[in-house]
Amino acid sequence: DAGVIQSPRHEVTEMGQEVTLRCKPISGHDYLFWYRQTMMRGLELLIYFNNNVPIDDSGMPEDRFSAKMPNASFSTLKIQPSEPRDSAVYFCASSFQGYSEAFFGQGTRLTVV
Amino acid sequence: GQQVMQIPQYQHVQEGEDFTTYCNSSTTLSNIQWYKQRPGGHPVFLIQLVKSGEVKKQKRLTFQFGEAKKNSSLHITATQTTDVGTYFCAGHLWGYKLSFGAGTTVTVRA
Numbered sequence: 319d320a321g322v323i324q325s326p327r328h329e330v331t332e333m334g335q336e337v338t339l340r341c342k343p344i345s346g347h348d349y350l351f352w353y354r355q356t357m358m359r360g361l362e363l364l365i366y367f368n369n370n371v372p373i374d375d376s377g378m379p380e381d382r383f384s385a386k387m388p389n390a391s392f393s394t395l396k397i398q399p400s401e402p403r404d405s406a407v408y409f410c411a412s413s414f415q416g417y418s419e420a421f422f423g424q425g426t427r428l429t430v431v
Numbered sequence: 432g433q434q435v436m437q438i439p440q441y442q443h444v445q446e447g448e449d450f451t452t453y454c455n456s457s458t459t460l461s462n463i464q465w466y467k468q469r470p471g472g473h474p475v476f477l478i479q480l481v482k483s484g485e486v487k488k489q490k491r492l493t494f495q496f497g498e499a500k501k502n503s504s505l506h507i508t509a510t511q512t513t514d515v516g517t518y519f520c521a522g523h524l525w526g527y528k529l530s531f532g533a534g535t536t537v538t539v540r541a
Contacts (some may be wrong), residue, residue: 349527361474361519361531374528409473416527417462419476 324423337400339426340408353409400430435531444510445540452535454503463503469516478498
């Protein structure tokens, strides 16, 4: 298996633009997590899914953020409109079961100017 | 805010020395996981502890889970330059919500 795949690896966008981050979890994994990493706040859990259903989105900072998982092999995290303070590395991770280890993708480095 | 606390935030170590990083939770954890993130990389799973008082070793790394399942530690002996990176503990809070500590960033002086 190729592991968790995220795209794009880097994204530079202007303030106010819509940004969509993509994630393909490991096949067979039932849980998918979206994290945001910054120097100030560390690794923050934004939302997680179980069997494509959002379970906990309490970490989503604002209504500008939304996440979907239309099927078991694909998830998106959308920011609309983007702001400079959204600049961070966004990681997607998946796990086989609820308490098992999480496998992280390479991350998307987002810069909003 | 973060429910899983980790100290110290930074650890500067002379090559060959030992060090320990500590993790504490305000609530009892079902398990504790440890991850390592190299500079510019992504977190990579190291180990999971489940039982109260559990101790596991991986070569020069020793992981402990507290008796009350609220704290954990990672001890590295004879630090090497390959140990550089940030070490995170993570716990499942409220169901399967995997929350990470702030991490301990380790630098090594050769």
